[in-house]
Amino acid sequence: MFKDLVLKNRSFRGYNEDRKVSKEELFELIDAARITGSAANKQPLKYYVASEKDEVEGILSRTKWGGALPELHLPKEGTHPTAFVIILQDKKIQPNTQAVMIDVGIAAQTLLLAATEKGLGGLMIRNFGLDPLTEYLGLSENLMPLLVIALGEPTETVKIVDVPKDGNINYYRDEKGIHYVPKRELNEVVISKK
Ligand SMILES: Cc1cc2nc3c(=O)[nH]c(=O)nc-3n(C[C@H](O)[C@H](O)[C@H](O)COP(=O)(O)O)c2cc1C
Numbered sequence: 327m328f329k330d331l332v333l334k335n336r337s338f339r340g341y342n343e344d345r346k347v348s349k350e351e352l353f354e355l356i357d358a359a360r361i362t363g364s365a366a367n368k369q370p371l372k373y374y375v376a377s378e379k380d381e382v383e384g385i386l387s388r389t390k391w392g393g394a395l396p397e398l399h400l401p402k403e404g405t406h407p408t409a410f411v412i413i414l415q416d417k418k419i420q421p422n423t424q425a426v427m428i429d430v431g432i433a434a435q436t437l438l439l440a441a442t443e444k445g446l447g448g449l450m451i452r453n454f455g456l457d458p459l460t461e462y463l464g465l466s467e468n469l470m471p472l473l474v475i476a477l478g479e480p481t482e483t484v485k486i487v488d489v490p491k492d493g494n495i496n497y498y499r500d501e502k503g504i505h506y507v508p509k510r511e512l513n514e515v516v517i518s519k520k
Pocket of ligand 1: 335336337338390391392393449450451452453454484497507
């Protein structure tokens with residue numbers, strides 16, 4: 327069951343705009359993320375939540391999606407996410423950004439697994455304009471966005487495939503819009519003496 331959840335938890339770039347994500351649901355996801363491991367248990371992360379249409383659009387316009395498929399201009403009109411959680415570094419707690427990045431990954435994956443269990447899905451986004459986003463959110467000086475997470479009910483089909491012989495790891499789509507994500511095979515990623 328756990329493996330099914332991990333398999334289902336893909337990066338989605340198209341959502342059902344009629345399925346709103348409530349603040350309560352967002353709080354539940356953050357409640358799972360906030361109890362994960364943290365280096366020296368400093369817990370330097372804060373979580374900005376947005377689920378109002380105008381604000382979601384404002385955040386979306388400051389992010390970049392699907393860098394390997396620029397011609398598709400994802401997400402398409404009518405398939406925008408319905409919420410965002412933005413993971414922030416509280417520099418008053420930990421000023422060193424590198425020291426919080428592992429915490430961010432653990433929190434983000436946990437949040438997305440919790441979303442997947444609820445029939446939701448998301449996308450981690452590192453490609454955003456830091457200054458425009460910080461200004462738009464009106465964040466105080468100690469809070470810096472590190473990872474934007476889009477959320478909603480996914481409408482896309484995503485399939486995992488082996489990395490082809492030519493080694494190309496770029497994701498791609500077929501004529502039906504099915505999204506394929508090449509992953510390195512188990513024997514390629516395991517290192518041992520024998
Ligand atoms: C730290 C991190 C940052 C990412 N940033 C972006 C991004 O800015 N824009 C985007 O469209 N996808 C982004 N992704 C999604 C990756 O493209 C995606 O994880 C990869 O294609 C593999 O697909 P999968 O998540 O379904 O396994 C990011 C993923 C991670 C883990």
